[in-house]
Amino acid sequence: MVGYILLIASLFTNGFQFVFEEKLLLKYHIEPLQMVGYEGVFGLFAQFILLVIMSFVPCSFGVDACVISPAGMPFIENPSNYFQQAA
Numbered sequence: 001m002v003g004y005i006l007l008i009a010s011l012f013t014n015g016f017q018f019v020f021e022e023k024l025l026l027k028y029h030i031e032p033l034q035m036v037g038y039e040g041v042f043g044l045f046a047q048f049i050l051l052v053i054m055s056f057v058p059c060s061f062g063v064d065a066c067v068i069s070p071a072g073m074p075f076i077e078n079p080s081n082y083f084q085q086a087a
Contacts, residue, residue, distance in 0.1 A: 002061065055079050 025035060054077035059066035066074035067081055 051077055051079055051082060 021035065021039070024030065025032070030038075055075060057076045059074040059076045066076065067078040069075055069078060
C-alpha cells in the first residue's frame with residue numbers, strides 16, 4: 001500500500017516539475033540547456049535534503065528494504081552507507 005502512495009506521489013511531483021518548467025520557459029527567456037543545468041543543480045540540492053530527512057524516518061517496509069543503523073534501528077537511509085557506496 002505504501003508503495004502505491006509513493007508511486008502516485010512521484011507521478012504528481014514529476015508532472016508538477018514538467019508544468020513548472022514549461023511556465024518558466026514561456027515567462028522568461030532561458031535557453032533549454034541552461035534550464036537543464038538549473039534542474040541538475042536543484043536536483044542535487046534536493047537529493048541531499050531528502051537524504052538528511054530520510055535518515056531520520058523509521059522504516060517499516062521490512063528488513064530487506066531498510067537500512068539498519070549502528071544502534072540497531074531500521075531507517076530508510078543511512079548517509080554513511082550512502083557515501084561509502086557512492087565513493
